[in-house]
Amino acid sequence: MMVIDKIKTKQLVIRYGQYILLLFAFFSMNMVLAQSKSKVFFEQADAFKFDKNIGEDVQRLIGHVIIRQDSTLFYCDSAWLNDKANSFEAFSKVHIHVNDTVNVFSDRLIYNGNTKIAELFDHVKLLDKNTVLTTEHLIYNRITKTALYDAGGKIVNKENTLTSVIGLYFTPIRTFHFRKDVVLVNPDNETYSDTLIYNTNTEIAYFTGPTVIRSEDNIIYTENGWYDTKNDLSKLNERPRISNMEQIIEADSLYYNNALSSGIAYGRVHITDTVHNMIIEGNYGEFWDKRGKAFITDSVMAITYDETDSLYIHADTFWVYFDKERQAKMMSAYFGVRFFRNNLQGKCDSLVYRMSDSTIHLYREPILWSGKNQLTADSISITIVKNEVDSLVMYNSAFIISRDSTDTFNQIKGKNMVAYFKHNELASIHVDGNAQTVYFVREDDGYLIGINLAEASTMQIRVKDNEVQNISYQSSPTETMYPQDKLSSKQTVLKGFIWQNYLRPKKKEDIFKHPEKLEIEKEKSVKD
16 A cells, blocks of 8 residues: 555656645655654444455454544544554545544545545545535645645635646645636636635635636736635736726736726736727726726826827826726826827827717817917817818917918918818818918919918918918908018017927827926927
């Protein structure tokens, strides 16, 4: 009889390298703790027999057998007891009564009283308070009070069911170490992992390998972290990701409350909205699925993209609002908004993007740049159609400036303006109310013909290649062409004129430029 199959154990250690420490702890601690040996006694049996075919030192016990070592009792239908080797083998209805909380059952048992290690086979069941472990092969160490299975096992603890190929249970602290093909199932979700530690008292699972938590609403992935099954809380520390049909959230670490569908993301936060082709990045974020909102801040940037180009937006904080189906409905950006697209740039204090009608609203000192044109107003609304700028409305104190030369600027001013785009380029402008223009008329070779000053209630401007082609004045216009030497520099500038090209993002990285740095560049802007 061999209590421990050393060859088999060695194969397990080689095959599962990450489990070496657990196996070492299980077997080797006996070398220190098993110094004081105790005798194995049989206390009861219906019959006693000796059979030399079994062994010269083996006593055969039959019927209602009870064997004891220290405070532990062993029950079975029959047993082969080797008093000299201080060991026995038990058959049928095997039951080890370890203490008031731990009991082990099986069909067959091999026990070594010197090492105090029991090897159980077939229909093995370990009961410990609210936990039930079932397997076909289990090694129980009475000294370390640990149980090891290596051929697949199942643990049921309240509403949680766990299965794995290898498992090690530390009964004093009621903690399981699972390895290979680990599956944790409860009413709310299913967890699949390579390596998992589970405490049956706290009902907390710890992950130390690739792990997937799948629920009705989302899928969570991580390679390190923990999951509190009792309170439905997760802390994901390595490559975490939460995804559903519409969004994917990634970060350096994530804290998630599944019961409230809310969480906190830390470090390199990355949110992808697959429905609206939008990405939001930052270093800190919070989200509440049931309340339909989330925010992200700290070096935050939003990216909306299509097949041809991307729009990059930066602000201090972004908020995203979504419906019950988790589809984003509105995004708002606050404080120091700056954005860049190859054919459109801008800045403002706050921005609101409504997905329902594909409109972007800019508030508080907004500025837009398109080609050679600078557009300003009290507020601006931009309409997007098929991922392209279709039109924009400039409300109150609308002003368009276009650089004509180093020192001269074409200008259009009015109460309100509507600008229309074609293939993301400015095509026409309608000015409504108190329309005024300053336009430097030139030959094709650039020779200045004169300066046109005009006023009207309304006017229509045609633009091609980001340059004014013609102006149609309506409603009692007044128009005068002046030679250059007949007007002073002040007369060629409309009231409210401010050329702010130094604020313009020239590339996507510029959206992060600090205001102090922009002020330094202001002095250089005249030469731009």
